[in-house]
Amino acid sequence: MAVYRSIDELIGGTPTLDVSGLSPNPSVRLFAKLEGHNPTGSVKDRVALAMIDRAEADGTLQPRSTIIEPSSGNTGIALAMIGRRRGYRVKIVLPGNVTDERRQMLDVYGAQIIASPAEQGSNGAVRLALELAEANPDWTMLYQYGNEANPEVHYRTTGPEIAADVPDITHFVAGLGTSGTLLGVGRYLKEHLDGVEVWAVEPPAGEQVEGLRSLDDGYVPPIFENWGGAELLDRKMIVRPRDSIEATRMLADEGVFSGISGGAALAGARKAATRIDAGVIVFVVSDHGWKYLSLGAWTHDLDVAVEHAEQVIYF
Incomplete structure (x- = not known):
């Protein structure tokens, strides 16, 4: 083996x-x-690793950078795991209506959860993450919905x-x-x-x-x-x-x-x-x-x- x-x-x-x-x-x-x-138990491990690798290669991510990303769970968990290993702070914008297990796994890997309105679903999480990224230019949004690495x-x-x-x-x-x-x-x-x-x-x-x-x-x-x-x-x-x-x-x-x-x-x-x-x-x-x-x-x-x-x- x-x-x-x-x-x-x-x-x-x-x-x-x-x-x-x-x-x-x-x-x-x-x-x-x-x-x-x-x-971490999902297909999103592939995407999270690819997005982080690309951002490191092109200089978007620097040591101790902060990553912000909208997610209903799997991508966020994968980013949190890889980000923790590589020394990044990870903030996940998470709709209020996701399973408790998702929140718990984000906690395990040390990610900060930013709640978005449950009634707005995943689309609301995307909107809030975009607003926060614009308001905090020192944060990096990898944006799985628009990232070619996906x-x-x-x-x-x-x-x-x-x-x-x-x-x-x-x-x-x-x-x-x-x-x-x-x-x-x-x-x-x-x-x-x-x-x-x-x-x-x-x-x-x-x-x-x-x-x-x-x-x-x-x-x-x-x-x-x-x-x-x-x-x-x-x-x-x-x-x-x-x-x-x-x-x-x-x-x-x-x-x-x-x-x-x-x-x-x-x-x-x-x-x-x-x-x-x-x-x-x-x-x-x-x-x-x-x-x-x-x-x-x-x-x-x-x-x-x-x-x-x-x-x-x-x-």
């Missing part, structure tokens, strides 16, 4: 699991890319990993959050493999689904536009909170302890499987489920779990 020199070396290289038993179409195979195996790291790492693990992939399914995973992986696969389609999963406008964003809610991440998201996507699918919870429980039946966005991605992959005759679908399980235990997503009555999911932002 290899010995690693730093925790940074454990970021990426995540496993892919064949979960074709969950496919509603026997002619369509399903594979889950398990990003919860990153050090899709680029998925183009350099996640995409090639998927192509190597599942070379016969026909469809890639991922959620619309910051859109970095969707765009980086999608562009890589389309450029290096013939005929791959990229299908996005999003909630209905006005509804919250863990890990997802509806472009119809009024905020389009700059990287979505800069990376040609509208042209890259072959199809968008709607996934509701109930779909996500049900699919999260299906993953648990397979031994995969996934966050709710992983369930949403599986729900999207299952929908895709009913709309094609045959194929191979890879979807992203963005994080582990321990950040959502307080929701009772696995143990409560389904209606109660769905009600909790509709009230809380967790991506």
Whole structure:
């Protein structure tokens, strides 16, 4: 077994699991890319490391700099972990309606939490962080929604990993959050493999689904536009909170302890499987489920779990 020199070396290289038993179409195979195996338990470790590395290389970050970033959890936790190791002060603008586990992990890594109004969701956190960054020019906002390092790291790492693990992939399914995973992986696969389609999963406008964003809610991440998201996507699918919870429980039946966005991605992959005759679908399980235990997503009555999911932002 290899010995690693730093925790940074454990970021990426995540496993892919064949979960074709969950496919509603026997002619369509399903594979889950398990990003919860990153050090802080989510795909955002890749993004946080890439953004910090780039900011250090171009001089944006100096020793003992202060980082401010809007996040509903995963990116903030990853930035807090890496920032603590590298000597940066980290401030995370966090919506009031996130799970307690997210706040606790930010506390573990020493980040300062700046609360934004719960009713404004993640869009409100973005607005407040932008205001604070402008008012405090000595603070550095890496801005995952507009930082080219976000899709680029998925183009350099996640995409090639998927192509190597599942070379016969026909469809890639991922959620619309910051859109970095969707765009980086999608562009890589389309450029290096013939005929791959990229299908996005999003909630209905006005509804919250863990890990997802509806472009119809009024905020389009700059990287979505800069990376040609509208042209890259072959199809968008709607996934509701109930779909996500049900699919999260299906993953648990397979031994995969996934966050709710992983369930949403599986729900999207299952929908895709009913709309094609045959194929191979890879979807992203963005994080582990321990950040959502307080929701009772696995143990409560389904209606109660769905009600909790509709009230809380967790991506």
